[in-house]
Amino acid sequence: MNANELTIAEARDALAKGELSAVDLTMACLTAIDAGTPLNAFVHLTPEIALDQARASDARRGEGAGALNGIPLGIKDLFCTRGVASQAASNILKGFKPEYESTVTSKLFAAGAVMLGKLNMDEFAMGSSNETSCYGDAVNPWKVDDRKLTPGGSSGGSAAAVAADLCLGATGTDTGGSIRQPAAFTGIVGIKPTYGRVSRWGIVAFASSLDQAGPMTKTVRDAAILLGAMAGHDPKDSTSADIPVPDFEAALTGDIRGKKIGIPREYRMEGMPAEIEALWAKGREMLADAGAEIVDISLPHTKYALPAYYVIAPAEASSNLARYDGVRYGHRAKLGQGDGIVDMYEKTRAEGFGKEVQRRVMIGTYVLSAGFYDAYYNRARKVRALIKRDFDQVFAEGIDAILTPATPSSAFGLGEMAHADPVEMYLNDVFTVTVNLAGLPGISVPVGLDAKGLPLGLQLIGRPWDEAGLLNHAHVLEQAAGFVEKPRKWW
């Protein structure tokens, strides 16, 4: 077994015992990354930073070293990292190297983590297949025949890198499912924390009221460790919550006896593949076997979630992305004689933004415009409030966690959706967007393989701020499922 194939917990213990050095572990990852080039997961490598950090972590090993001392991670390109390209996978930020470090990466480094490089993603985190990236598609390490599959999106590079053991864990961000869907597509664990649990400062914004960063890891335990280092109040983010961060790893007791698991009937979508249905049933059984009580629940406004999401997220995005105007940083179009400021905006943004980003900026601009605001944006906000109320009610009735499928299918082929209606792509988020709209924590856990041999995940949704309980439920599901399959190494 190569060191890069270890989990974070395993590596932590090996490092602590002196069986392994952070430098060797980092070298193993860098070698794996080099071999993994066909996956197009890493888009900017930082081997010098990584080795410096690894040497420093080796030097401070022992008492007082951080929870992630010497652990090599990949960082989604959406996070601003000082002096390192941070482009949100967009041409409009070509060459952009921030002079500041995001709160999340600062915290990870403070905990001793090693940054291997930046990870591929959908442009500005808009996409469910990592096909909108300016760096080209990230590729799923799982394969059917010779067909290249999507790792999902938007955190596709993070998912591919973790699933292929290029790094021990990665950061992701999730606005409508961008951590959980790629985790499910690649057979790994991904958690979107409660809105406000993790600081958004220094993360390129997509939709501010929905964006939340979280870990993508090989196991639930690793997710607990990594989330613990990422989370915490940040006075620089006004939406960050000033509440203590519990010891998530200590919460993994494996005991969920007497807990109530809700099964929302509205998540049984028409035309849902039998395999997904069967997986969901299997999950229910596993949790019941562990002593939980399975309760049928209703979240009546679920069917309005996707349309509401695709009004609110583009509305916020259209405003958040207005700053990419070619005036101060990033791409600026070459201008012709006589071109004025409006020409500069139009040409810069037409060249810098890809099609999907342009589509969402236009949708967002439309739904906020005079005469349409009430019909779209305001109505979507009301729907959002109703969706949150649905969840509040079931939690008030004693439900501890909710079990749903993570995705409507397993990973699909790259390019397969190229000519599809964009709404078909948006349907990937059907099980995940409700969680963002309600600001809840949600986790995707790999539970089995489909008939094609591709991983499938289940989603658990927790009470606000109860990531600890949610992780424990996920841990039980993971242990029961015993999902140990790895993609066949073809790259």
Place this chain on the structure above:
Amino acid sequence: MLDLTYETPKPKVIAGAKHDWELVIGMEIHAQVSSNAKLFSGASTTFGAEPNSNVSFVDCAMPGMLPVINDFCVAQAVRTGLGLKAQINLVSAFDRKNYFYPDLPQGYQISQLYHPIVGEGEVLVEMGPGVARLVRIERIHLEQDAGKSIHDMDPNLSFVDFNRTGVALMEIVSRPDIRGPEEAAAYVAKLRQILRYLGTCDGNMQNGNLRADVNVSVCRPGDYERYQATQDFSHLGTRCEIKNMNSMRFIQQAIEYEARRQIAILEDGGKVVQETRLYDPDKGETRSMRSKEEAHDYRYFPDPDLLPLEIEQAWVDEIATSMPELPDAKKARFMADYGVTDYDANVLTAELDAAAFFEAVAKGRDGKQAANWVINELFGRLNKQGLTIAEAPVSAAQLGGVLDLIASGEISGKMAKDLFEILWTEGGDPAEVAAARGMKQVTDTGAIETAVDEIIAANPAQVEKAKANPKLAGWFVGQVIKATGGKANPAAVNQIVAQKLGL
């Protein structure tokens, strides 16, 4: 305190070619909040710094940067609200006003459209003794200022200075209660005075720290009263907004021009188009800024980066306890306590430091005399030399000393002016200077008696005339004062002359 009741001023009437018209004016004042740091970033707000030196990552809208509210700016808005007797909203919220311009790095201005921090208040605008307009304030909200575009440095390029970007502004919105150009200027002046008293805006119009957008419409006599009865704005006519005025004089000129322009259109059978206009002071006219097709759709929506702004009543109460005495109250008190005239009280309270100077001089002395000296001698001299009150070479204690010497009869009024002049140019303690320069009046009756005796003895003919006609005794008084080099106390001389002449 005096109970001041005011008469409402008459609205300005403009005679058109066909009939009379009245003016209706509402104003939006943008007042820069006095604060060392910006509204949502820690960057400095110093005026006149090197271009782009007061700019944080938040101000220039770098990716991933987030706004954090500056509590001090919120306190300043609350203080302003309290100063305008306004409703303080314990819950308010920030919205984004979206538009593209190079001096607006975020691509949106953070403002408060739907839920402003301050609600309804009022400003009393005096238009003369006993005459005042009560202008209702609709709301005050907090918002970010934009940067500055510079187009005249290069023929092909424009430059942007972000120093001002993100500086906190209060937008103070009035109801359409202002009825003429003079009232408009007086309203701005009064608001500026209150803000300066409160210390929430320095009121510097030249630097653009206080700017006004002026909404002007015209209506026929009687229409305004119909509006008041029904609250139906359609009685007030279609308004035009004149943007970004930073001079009282130009505000008046622009309103006058704009009203006449609208009257000409209406009397010609046309319709006023609601639009934004700019005043060109060189040509003395307003012109359309943008047509309806170019009108912005600002796509306001709640800023998702900021939670609703919630403040505690206890915090508002705490601010309320630290409120200074405001101009109206101070003026009333000066009139009541020091007996100064309405006019003088206005002059003395115009600026806080001038009022404090006056009060230091007047306390325990003759208030009217103190007012005369402060207004005529001190202010007159300051104006002539272009100095501020803080730069005055004569302190309140020194001027008070001069008044004390007058009151005790030690120097004459004329001497006092000479003494003031010496103190102004050379400084010193008034009593010591007066003594050293021999300026004190002679009240020693022995010395005066000797002088009177000498003059009576030398002028027997005058003595006879004066005895026949006592009015002529004044001649002796004059001679005595002359003989003593002007130092003899005239009252004492009068008395002794009358006695010696047996009058």
